[in-house]
Amino acid sequence: MSILKKHPERDPGTAEAVGGEELLVTGGHTFKTLTDKVSGIVEQKPPAQWWLIFVMAVSGMLLLVGVIGWLAWEGTGIWGLNNPVGWGWAIVNFVFWVGIGHAGTLISAILFLLRQQWRTAINRFAEAMTIFAVITALVFPGIHVGRIWLAYYMFPIPNQMLIWPNFRSPLLWDIFAVGTYFTVSTLFWYVGLIPDLATLRDRATNVRKKVLGFFALGWRGGNRQWQHYEKAYLMLAGLATPLVLSVHSVVATDFATSLVPGWHTTIFPPYFVAGAVFSGFGMVMTLALIARKIYGLEDIITVNHLEKMNKIILVTGSMVGYAYMTEFFIAWYSQNEFEVFAFVNRAFGPYAWAYWIMFLCNVITPQIFWFKKLRRSIPVMFVASIFVNIGMWFERFVITVTSLSRDYLPSSWDYFSPSIWDILTFVGSFGLFFTFFLLFLRFLPMVALSEVKGVLPEADPHFYHQKEGDTK
Amino acid sequence: MNQTLGILARFANPAELIEAAKKVRDAGYEKFDCHSPFPIHGMDDAMGLKRSPLGYIVGGLTVTGATFGMAFQYWIAAVEYPLVIAGKPFFSWQAFFIVTFALFVLFGAFGALFGMLGLNRLPRLHHPLFYSDQFARVTDDAFFVSIERDDAKFDESKTQEFLASIGGADIELVVGE
Numbered sequence: 001m002s003i004l005k006k007h008p009e010r011d012p013g014t015a016e017a018v019g020g021e022e023l024l025v026t027g028g029h030t031f032k033t034l035t036d037k038v039s040g041i042v043e044q045k046p047p048a049q050w051w052l053i054f055v056m057a058v059s060g061m062l063l064l065v066g067v068i069g070w071l072a073w074e075g076t077g078i079w080g081l082n083n084p085v086g087w088g089w090a091i092v093n094f095v096f097w098v099g100i101g102h103a104g105t106l107i108s109a110i111l112f113l114l115r116q117q118w119r120t121a122i123n124r125f126a127e128a129m130t131i132f133a134v135i136t137a138l139v140f141p142g143i144h145v146g147r148i149w150l151a152y153y154m155f156p157i158p159n160q161m162l163i164w165p166n167f168r169s170p171l172l173w174d175i176f177a178v179g180t181y182f183t184v185s186t187l188f189w190y191v192g193l194i195p196d197l198a199t200l201r202d203r204a205t206n207v208r209k210k211v212l213g214f215f216a217l218g219w220r221g222g223n224r225q226w227q228h229y230e231k232a233y234l235m236l237a238g239l240a241t242p243l244v245l246s247v248h249s250v251v252a253t254d255f256a257t258s259l260v261p262g263w264h265t266t267i268f269p270p271y272f273v274a275g276a277v278f279s280g281f282g283m284v285m286t287l288a289l290i291a292r293k294i295y296g297l298e299d300i301i302t303v304n305h306l307e308k309m310n311k312i313i314l315v316t317g318s319m320v321g322y323a324y325m326t327e328f329f330i331a332w333y334s335q336n337e338f339e340v341f342a343f344v345n346r347a348f349g350p351y352a353w354a355y356w357i358m359f360l361c362n363v364i365t366p367q368i369f370w371f372k373k374l375r376r377s378i379p380v381m382f383v384a385s386i387f388v389n390i391g392m393w394f395e396r397f398v399i400t401v402t403s404l405s406r407d408y409l410p411s412s413w414d415y416f417s418p419s420i421w422d423i424l425t426f427v428g429s430f431g432l433f434f435t436f437f438l439l440f441l442r443f444l445p446m447v448a449l450s451e452v453k454g455v456l457p458e459a460d461p462h463f464y465h466q467k468e469g470d471t472k
Numbered sequence: 473m474n475q476t477l478g479i480l481a482r483f484a485n486p487a488e489l490i491e492a493a494k495k496v497r498d499a500g501y502e503k504f505d506c507h508s509p510f511p512i513h514g515m516d517d518a519m520g521l522k523r524s525p526l527g528y529i530v531g532g533l534t535v536t537g538a539t540f541g542m543a544f545q546y547w548i549a550a551v552e553y554p555l556v557i558a559g560k561p562f563f564s565w566q567a568f569f570i571v572t573f574a575l576f577v578l579f580g581a582f583g584a585l586f587g588m589l590g591l592n593r594l595p596r597l598h599h600p601l602f603y604s605d606q607f608a609r610v611t612d613d614a615f616f617v618s619i620e621r622d623d624a625k626f627d628e629s630k631t632q633e634f635l636a637s638i639g640g641a642d643i644e645l646v647v648g649e
Contacts, residue, residue, distance in 0.1 A: 167548065225594075
């Protein structure tokens, strides 16, 4: 017998999950209230906190522009680089920002393939974070060439000198890996946005409707469209998954293919990928907690979701800690005196302070998440996520600078200290990142609406059979 | 000149939409679609749709990208600008795999986006359904079946009665130019 006639539209808030699974969205939301909640954020004037952070972010971005201008005028001599340490904060910051991006792709692609439905609450702004982090990262290889107007030498394009780049160089692999990563992340993000842009379009009027309508491409939500759309989403997730693992592996080969003690190790690619996911989750957590608070999204980004993210932080943080210890073991086991020296020097040499900051933040801090109470405490996880961000920046600093500052020849050793311009560039890069991110929060839906609706219990046709007592 | 372009009927929830899809399909309609704010599991079978061919498009483009990537590097490193670097052969294909892989993914991703848009005939900024006022709810919380005028079985009054008989509400003739 058909269930069609008898079944009423359900009362809001009475839904129970099919099969007794936990609810992903709390607070009794219906499709309608979810639309209103998420669309409302971009349809109303932004809250005062938004303006406060935005002004700070734009100031930071202007600072970055100014510092880059001075760099272009004066050259890389303004940085604290010296003779053995030819790679300083520019590389550290590049790796830091690229690494942060990885959490977004892990959430959007890998957790999608693993059918982790809780990802829907956080995937949109994690992906946005990825794109903006990669943009910020790309500033650094662009400017560390010194003569910025010659940055096009990096690309394999016909030129007046009739020369071509060397494809055996990991630095060129980086251009392709990070460039592809940026492009694919942006496409993936846009595909996810299309149905939500249509939602905003259908709520808007006049010029706003036309602009949103243009970017929504005429989406009609027909199943003939959804069919290809879901396939495209699956394909993009499948392509992005190996890509994200490859990107930080390639970044790791920038170091690993050189003959510098402390860099020349095969552990680097997986170790870098684990660190990247770890740092990215730290940043996602920081941003999620702030956005959730300011925009009142506690029902959508629930404590259960945050707890799951903390578990990933615990796992990846422990993997990073394991990698740190493996490096020491291999240095000892290899009996290579330069390798042994490089690691003893890291932990007990002139940069011991940086090494132990890194170790404390990355290895010790996440261990608090073994305890359920701490895993579910908002203040604790906020502080921990900041520690993760700090620790992962120091990891890249330790790797880059300690190895270079003391290599094979003691006569060439030197201590690296950043100049004020190094510091201002780094501060400015946060300005650039947050400017993009805040504009995203202001103008685009920060929660993937169509996906969150899809994981409500009442989105599942079986929900209605169950309600009727129908075992079909 | 205004004319009827199709018929739109609203259904209460995903389960009803799926039941309706089966009945519309079984009644012999072909140019119809079921609209929802999110994809509904099982709808492809209910509507009798074939598998999306997008996988072949993406697959073809990934192979193209990888072939292009390796060939491009071969041409640069072994033909156009041969240079001995670290004593390696001109065509050091092992080292070229990274860029080959990057282009494999890049071409595939473009294929997924543009293939999806092509199969969906998008972008299409206007469509008869947008003449309907209630249709704006499709991206919010409403579920619709639409049947196009061009369908062989389409008949203004009979199709309306049919949609009402399978539980459709707010049945509307989509009228436009």
